[in-house]
Amino acid sequence: MAAGDIIILREDAGNARKGNILDGTDDYVLHDAHAVARVAAGDTVGTYTAWIYAEDVDTAGALAILSAGDNDNANEYLLFYMHEGHLKIELKHGGAVQFNIFETGTSIQSKTWTHVAIVQDGTQPILYINGIAVAATNQTATDLTDWYGKLTACDKFAIGVLESNATHTFDWKGALGQTKYFALNLTADEILKEAKGEAQSGETARIAAIATALVFNITMENDGITDSGSGADNGTLTGDAFYGGEVSDWSYALHANVTGHAAEAINTVIDGNKYVSMIKRGD
Numbered sequence: 001m002a003a004g005d006i007i008i009l010r011e012d013a014g015n016a017r018k019g020n021i022l023d024g025t026d027d028y029v030l031h032d033a034h035a036v037a038r039v040a041a042g043d044t045v046g047t048y049t050a051w052i053y054a055e056d057v058d059t060a061g062a063l064a065i066l067s068a069g070d071n072d073n074a075n076e077y078l079l080f081y082m083h084e085g086h087l088k089i090e091l092k093h094g095g096a097v098q099f100n101i102f103e104t105g106t107s108i109q110s111k112t113w114t115h116v117a118i119v120q121d122g123t124q125p126i127l128y129i130n131g132i133a134v135a136a137t138n139q140t141a142t143d144l145t146d147w148y149g150k151l152t153a154c155d156k157f158a159i160g161v162l163e164s165n166a167t168h169t170f171d172w173k174g175a176l177g178q179t180k181y182f183a184l185n186l187t188a189d190e191i192l193k194e195a196k197g198e199a200q201s202g203e204t205a206r207i208a209a210i211a212t213a214l215v216f217n218i219t220m221e222n223d224g225i226t227d228s229g230s231g232a233d234n235g236t237l238t239g240d241a242f243y244g245g246e247v248s249d250w251s252y253a254l255h256a257n258v259t260g261h262a263a264e265a266i267n268t269v270i271d272g273n274k275y276v277s278m279i280k281r282g283d
Contacts, residue, residue, distance in 0.1 A: 018245060034157045048180070
């Protein structure tokens with residue numbers, strides 16, 4: 001913005017969800033202890049869930065939601081990501097991709113909070129969008145049963161990039177919200193409850209097992225790094241990544257257009273279900 005420029009934003013604030021904002025260039029959150037713990041546990045099944053908000057789902061190339069990798073080797077990693085609007089999961093071990101599975105619909109939209117999940121049940125990884133299992137193709141199916149039990153060298157874990165071989169690629173641009181890992185393969189009904197924010201129900205023993213299996217849980221309640229799961233694997237915001245609080249279309253657009261200049265003036269009013277903000281550069 002130049003001196004005297006005025007930008008008027010009229011955006012929806014009703015879709016807000018707490019998350020970290022990442023600008024797509026070396027912004028991510030490190031939780032290395034999580035990967036180390038899961039490798040040590042030798043998990044053969046497991047479930048990741050997360051809330052995602054992508055600036056542009058049609059961006060060429062991959063956008064990493066989360067990854068576990070080997071800091072000294074590019075041939076050992078687990079990557080949960082999006083590619084041109086499609087949800088994907090890939091595991092590489094021993095120098096070869098063991099599985100690459102991609103969702104074949106177009107359910108994810110730009111600048112829309114979406115709940116995603118991957119369940120490895122020991123037989124076949126299953127992708128979920130907004131609590132529903134989606135049609136997917138096994139592009140590579142060398143070993144569909146692989147999970148942390150095979151990733152014996154992984155010592156890095158990141159939200160927002162592929163963390164592998166001391167490099168960071170496939171940077172996420174947008175926001176990433178609550179991320180969870182269960183050392184258990186959740187059922188379709190249990191994933192739907194997670195997406196809806198509902199308490200699990202059913203047999204007491206199963207509810208207790210789910211609670212025990214929640215070893216990683218970045219709740220976003222007070223910051224973007226605290227792990228409230230049993231692993232307590234707190235993270236580190238890296239680069240320009242920051243906790244955005246309630247991230248909505250309005251707050252995200254405001255962040256993108258504010259320079260932080262001392263003379264900048266911002267005025268916001270509510271117009272129906274929209275926030276209208278006027279940003280003026282004062283000199």
